[in-house]
Amino acid sequence: MSIDTATGKEAPAEISSERVKDIFSSIAKKYERFNAVSSFGAYKVWLAGMMKQAPIGPDDDVLDIAGGTGDVTFSVARAKHPAHIQCTDLVPEMLDVARMHRDEGAAEGVPVDFDVVDAQDIPYADASYDAVTMAYGIRNMPDRPQALAEMFRVLKPGGALVCLEFSTPPNHVWRALYTFYLKHLIPFWGGLITGDRDGFVYLARSIRAFPDQRGLTALMEDAGFSDVTWKNYTGGIAAVHVAKKPE
Numbered sequence: 001m002s003i004d005t006a007t008g009k010e011a012p013a014e015i016s017s018e019r020v021k022d023i024f025s026s027i028a029k030k031y032e033r034f035n036a037v038s039s040f041g042a043y044k045v046w047l048a049g050m051m052k053q054a055p056i057g058p059d060d061d062v063l064d065i066a067g068g069t070g071d072v073t074f075s076v077a078r079a080k081h082p083a084h085i086q087c088t089d090l091v092p093e094m095l096d097v098a099r100m101h102r103d104e105g106a107a108e109g110v111p112v113d114f115d116v117v118d119a120q121d122i123p124y125a126d127a128s129y130d131a132v133t134m135a136y137g138i139r140n141m142p143d144r145p146q147a148l149a150e151m152f153r154v155l156k157p158g159g160a161l162v163c164l165e166f167s168t169p170p171n172h173v174w175r176a177l178y179t180f181y182l183k184h185l186i187p188f189w190g191g192l193i194t195g196d197r198d199g200f201v202y203l204a205r206s207i208r209a210f211p212d213q214r215g216l217t218a219l220m221e222d223a224g225f226s227d228v229t230w231k232n233y234t235g236g237i238a239a240v241h242v243a244k245k246p247e
């Protein structure tokens with residue numbers, strides 16, 4: 001079943017896919033500023049947490065899903081020095097920025113390749129990657145069970161999916177403040193700084209419609225993953241889930 005990622009309600013996949021392509025192809029060059037603005041810089045702390053938890057070794061071949069402009073890819077390169085990283089995304093304009101960063105030396109010698117890939121239909125062989133990384137990707141996908149099943153399929157047995165995503169603060173006061181921020185401040189403040197109000201309206205709506213930590217865990221388990229754990233950041237505004245493909 002596919003959903004509209006802005007509402008969580010059942011809808012044809014094309015609605016969300018076309019919207020995501022429109023948003024990310026037009027903000028590709030401003031995306032990094034957009035990211036910094038929307039999280040008040042906290043995304044750097046969350047990314048560092050993701051690296052800390054990622055079970056990635058020096059011989060590993062890593063697949064970065066929804067890699068965008070390469071933030072996760074280059075962080076993995078710097079933190080883990082794996083054998084190879086395949087950085088993929090649905091939107092070619094995002095990968096053009098990532099390619100530019102690689103050419104400027106951001107991969108620090110780790111071989112990185114790029115490919116336009118829809119995570120819901122990954123064109124790689126079964127059991128071909130040691131780890132799959134994904135930051136702020138799954139929330140934008142209309143068929144999340146299919147996307148997670150594809151990530152499970154391309155992972156080797158024993159491999160791990162490491163997923164950073166916006167989530168739900170468990171404390172109700174913090175959650176209420178955060179919901180107010182999402183509803184009222186993010187579109188205003190984000191639009192003012194980047195000139196792209198629509199992108200921020202979508203960001204806020206998609207976060208509010210996204211499952212909480214337990215809901216995402218259940219989706220991962222339904223796709224076959226086991227030993228799913230998560231760690232909250234900034235009181236649960238973001239969470240890093242680590243899920244294993246059984247041996």
Ligand SMILES: C[S@@+](CC[C@H](N)C(=O)[O-])C[C@H]1O[C@@H](n2cnc3c(N)ncnc32)[C@H](O)[C@@H]1O
Pocket residue numbers: 020024035065066067068069070071072088089090091094117118119120134135136137140141
């Ligand atoms: C918020 S950005 C995150 C980029 C990057 N992971 C980061 O941490 O900066 C979300 C990315 O997901 C990509 N995306 C959305 N739907 C996708 C899909 N079905 N398959 C692959 N990538 C997708 C978008 O093109 C966009 O680059």
